[in-house]
């Protein structure tokens with residue numbers, strides 16, 4: 001959490017509120033939230049305008065003027081909050097503040113993170129590409145073709161659920177959308193990914209696309225604390241497997257079981273998912 005649909009929703013809603021705005025001032029009140037030293041972080045960002053806000057896998061990417069960039073990994077609980085520029089009191093759980101100006105208007109964008117696992121990075125010209133090469137993200141889970149899925153999945157070692165969570169295989173899946181996609185495709189999370197047939201991968205690709213798009217339409221899933229700038233999402237109302245261990249499978253009535261794969265809780269139907 002947040003995964004591809006939540007990051008996409010945040011990027012869209014941030015773009016609507018900040019495109020063309022200038023970062024006039026940056027404050028950080030919890031230094032470890034910035035992956036580099038905060039002085040170079042603020043120097044790189046201050047005075048730049050926001051040209052684009054988009055998503056790279058599960059990362060939020062602010063494209064700034066003069067080939068400068070702000071890249072944010074939200075980890076467990078990262079989100080954004082608009083409020084007044086902090087004088088002495090900061091809004092709760094907010095760790096970085098960006099004072100944005102546009103003509104005579106002003107607003108402050110806060111990075112908020114209750115668990116504080118998220119990380120913010122700033123890049124100057126030419127630096128982002130080096131960092132992204134180092135990350136080695138796989139094709140985007142939403143934009144990749146069935147052929148991409150097949151090429152990536154059959155060249156792995158490991159269980160299907162673990163492979164889907166590996167961002168170097170496909171970028172964007174997390175626990176929710178991996179469980180939901182495998183349930184819809186009737187594939188066991190415990191299968192070795194390399195044993196999938198082309199037909200099985202095509203079906204998984206189709207189900208994953210349908211689920212990710214529908215989740216974006218619903219502005220993501222709010223299962224614990226997730227909020228986009230415009231509020232909570234509603235895709236949690238459409239979950240069929242994630243978080244539903246002990247409940248009957250909506251297809252066959254068998255009890256959904258919980259196991260752990262790659263250290264992550266995993267829910268599936270032992271009858272439907274082969």
Ligand SMILES: [Zn+2]
Nearest residue numbers: 249252269272
């Ligand atoms: Zn079932």
